Amino acid sequence: MHYPIDSVLKIYYSTLGVIGIPVNLVAILVLSRGKCGLSPCTTRYLLAMAMADLLFIITEVILWRITYYYFPSSFFLITPVCSVIYALRCATMDCSVWFTINFTFDRFVAICCQGLRAKYCTERTAAVVLATTGCFLCLKNIPQYFILEPGDVIDNVPWLCYIKPRYHTDPGWVLFNYFDKISTPLLPFVLMFLLNTLTIRHILVSSHVRKRLRGQNTKDNCSDAEIESRRKSVILLFSISSSFILLWLVRVVEFLYYSIAGANTRDYNKSEFILQRVGLMLRNLNCCTNTFIYGTLQAKFREQLMSAVQYPIKSMLRLIKKQTD
Template sequence: MHEPVTNPVYLIFYPVLAAVGIPVNVMAIAVLSRGKCGLSACISRYLVSMSTADLMVVLTSVVLSRIIGVYYPASFLSITPLCRLKTVLIYAAKDSSVWLTVAFTFDRFVAICCQNMRSKYCRKETAGAVVGIVFVLSCFRNIPWYFAFEPLYIADSTPWYCTFTSNYYTSKQWGAFSFLNHILTLFVPLILISIFNVLTVKNILVANRIRKALRSRKDGEAETDPETENRKKSIVLLLTISGTFALLWATTVVHYLYSRIANAYNYTGTDDPVYILQEAGYMLLLLSCCTNTFIYTIIQTKFRNEMKNLMKWPLVLIAQRLKQCE
């Protein structure tokens, strides 16, 4: 469990991250839900769910854990039962964000590489079912975190704050749970995303070469192929989303591996390289929850136009009201 920090860099970073992350994810949900971005209903459902999960990560990990933990350390959220519940929500939100990215990557893999499964799997109903399963499993899988903590102290019969139970570091059960949590949150998703991306890109490149050869003119010039252009856009969107996710989570993976190999579980202070690596990884991890909207804006022209229209809507509404009052 990451405890709030008081370094000036972090005190500035997390409020800025919340100020950016909340509106951009709300904007992405609003724009994508309208279904006017030229994306299939299946893709839109995944992207909406990913933005929702990212919004929950910002609200729980950034606002509830970091900002309130630093600026309001003695609030009612520090009472042990609420502190435990907050921890479960933090881990569940992160799990949902990670595995929805994997689900989206797999859906694009099936759509491009598995033509026999495409019509049955790549549907909005299937996407809705997958999203629901991911959210439910993420919540249930992280319920044990509620029982991993005990009160730091009790004042006037009220338990305050959370600290790991006395047997957390010695119990084999908790050790296995912690190890499994890191495997399912860090390594398995990154491996799956990498495998699906490699297979998808390979399939698209082979298909593009075949189509280009078949459609080439007799004089050697290739005709413009809308299908090839759509595949290129799919590659860019897929690789940008999953690639950015993998890069921003890489530092956390490095910290985890280093701390296990070097047995460096403690640090001497805020200047300790292990501490800096841990916090840098956590900052990048949370930053990944704000990048998708910017990716949509840069890559998807229709998303950009719809976002502009949505931002203009309040001004248009005000202008209409003013005209009615004249």
């Protein structure tokens, strides 16, 4: 079935691939230098998120979408190959989502759980959490390789990847499908709302108590250093969380409709199909937004970015000057 939105999707994913890869590479380069004024723990989470986003752009946009639109007879569309790509795109998408949840939980602990903060919010803990999450999600997505079948066989070579019909009827596959969809995006979506709600509540209560205590003390009008240090962290957290929630919202609504109505994606009408595609477009856009958030909110990130951009230019000018002397 072909809809006019297919032409839009072709342009959209081409643009997303051109923008998404360099944007995430820049984020990885700048964050890996560790000079953005963030704690080592926070930097590790943001770096992992950028790496997961980059891998997702490569597998989902470049190897899956753009290959399908522009290279319909390429090696990547042989069934065993595109089955591997399909499993990888699912794994990298899950990593991108759950690394964001890991970061959100870390900030929740740092802001709301002072007794646990010193032990949990460390670079070592971040490494363990990220490694454990990544390994689990990779193992969880191994079955994705086996849900696809070839669309055609040419000269004994299977081509294209289509979901097997029994995936929608076999009890084992139906159970796996629900587990997959609940683990991403429904559970992360709920956790994101819950953690941010608790964090906001804690900040409001703490700010009220702190103002009352300061009001009872001397006439000290200088800014509270602790509140100021938290403010930047909170703004970064809420910006990333808000972006995640908004860009995943349509996808979550489509999943709830799919579950409640008992619909089969293969039988979607025009409106349902467009809702699904728009949800996928916004979901994939989520893998390009964090770098823009860093650049907008973090002055030191912008400084490091400008330094990285100017470095090759300055090196070239020094080389030219050295040769002319």
